[in-house]
Amino acid sequence: MTKIAFMNAINQALDQAMEKDDKVFLMGEDILGGTDIKHLEEKNEDSWGGCFGVTKGLGPKYGKKRVIDTPISEQSYMGAAVGAAVTGLRPVPELMFSDFIGVSFDSLLTQGSKMRYMFGGKAKLPLTVRTTIGAGASAAAQHSGAYYGIFASIPGIKVVVPSNPYDAKGLLLSAIEEDNIVVFCEDKTLYGVKGEVPEEYYTIPLGKAAVKREGKDLSIVTIGKMVSVAMEVADRLEKEGIDVEVIDLRTVAPWDEETVIESVKKTGRLIVIDEAQPHNNTATDIAATVTDKAFDYLDGPIKRVTAPNTPVPFATNLEQAYLPTADRVIEESAEIIDDLKSSK
């Protein structure tokens, strides 16, 4: 199998989804780039292919009817995607940074996510919003948010956060097949990460976590690029005789309660690593749910390792300190790790 970068896996998924279904189209800012520039159109070339180059080549292949450069009008083009979805197309708009949801939220918050319910079950919303998340790219406070929890708090929206190229392709194809709104969060710092990706069309079901590593002593549940942090923690604790199970949620809404609860029933200990801020986030939701449903199985407190309750800083050292690392996970979870060590 060939190894390709995360961003190429996304590009491949979009290409295959568009090939499969004429009603799938892309819209967003500079996703083709250079629309109506004569010298580019003469050669059938795109310019940017998206601000990170993720959609590169799709414009020349499918034309500007299906790869639509929008004006910088996030409020209206996101709303237009909702309008196109509810009238029968299958739009895949790109919101360049999830931080821009501030200017465009209405279309998802009060319109799209509620239409099926408000209209008594008659509407379908086959809409996948692709957006980027994540700190670690020196993009500072307005281009680095990990806002999946905000989307996940709204009934009527599914939220996917892939951690690797294989999942990115399969989950995106599933999302586009959905007759529901899916917000597909791509961590921009993972775009260059390579992994094995089959060339053929395949899907990974939404709402199913992946057990990245089995273990019996401690469960770590995590999301997106924090999966690699969890794997590092597991490697380091293994050397101390602690057997860690790592669960990659893959989908934040709905998250896979069954897999998480089963894991905690087995291990009795849980750490949740979440790049979002510490309050009202996915980690908190998981901790509360596990406390409700598996309290008797817990042998210690649930540890949540998250970003601090601050905006994302710019200076490199501060940004590094902002993101959860293996060191921080081990340090902040000392209470349960020490307990495990002493029981060995």
Add this chain to the structure above:
Amino acid sequence: MKKLTAAKAKEAYEKMNDIRNFENTLHDIFAKGEIPGFVHLYAGEEAVAVGVCSHLTDSDYITSTHRGHGHCIAKGCDLKGMMAEIYGRETGLCKGKGGSMHIADLDKGMLGANGIVGSGFPLAIGAGLRNQYLGTDDVAVCFFGDGAANEGNFHESINMAAIWKLPVVFINENNTFAESTPQHYSSASPTIAERAAAYNIPGEKVDGKDFMAVYEAAGKAIDRARKGEGPSLIEYHTYREYGHFEGDEQTYKYDSDEEIAFHDRDDIKEFRAYALKKKLFTEKDAEKIEDKSVQDVADAVEFAKASPIPQPEALFTDVFAD
């Protein structure tokens, strides 16, 4: 543009009566406390919804506003289903889960009343994009109030419709007040229509109390959109009979003699007189339509009151498609 035939004129007169009776009835039953929530009544503006929608079929789309009952009726929604929805009953158009402000009927191309001011603009862009994408000659009509004209979506959406030449028609219902705030205070441009120049599209201000003026202006704009020539903006000057919502004391009204005279004009009576003069229907036809409309609305109320409330399980369904 299609000339107003006798059959179309009758149908329009029926719908205008239906809207007026529906809203007058709601005004009375709301005061009696029979319906939950709040309602925003369309009475007084009938000529606009009906004059515009007379050019549309079920495969054309409309987006609507807080004040959506008139658009629903003009677009052909069922009176009983509408009334039951406003009563919160299982037989409502949206199974009682939407209510007055979210009443919708996708089978009729009615994309919903909307509780968020200005949020209909991009939905209409999406529907117009869909029509263009699929190569149909269907149009999307975006009804919006004078208040919505000051939302950011107004600018973004009209600009997009113009650059992509979308089959969308923007219908501004300038009913003189955005909630309680007059347009001369809240808009820097004296008219909404003149803003069309900024987007290089046709814009025109029309007497919204005059059914024929509404009908003709809308017909021109809708024809243009169907032919792929792009969007237009029409500002219809009209006046709402009741408050912004039921219970509004409307102390902001009647600031000038001119305003009082405009308020006193009745679009339905004016159209009736015109149609009789032009022999589009007879006095007898008109009376028959008027009586039937009163009866149909009374039947809708009876239907709604006799309908069951939603089953408790309905709380949990229809969040996601399977």
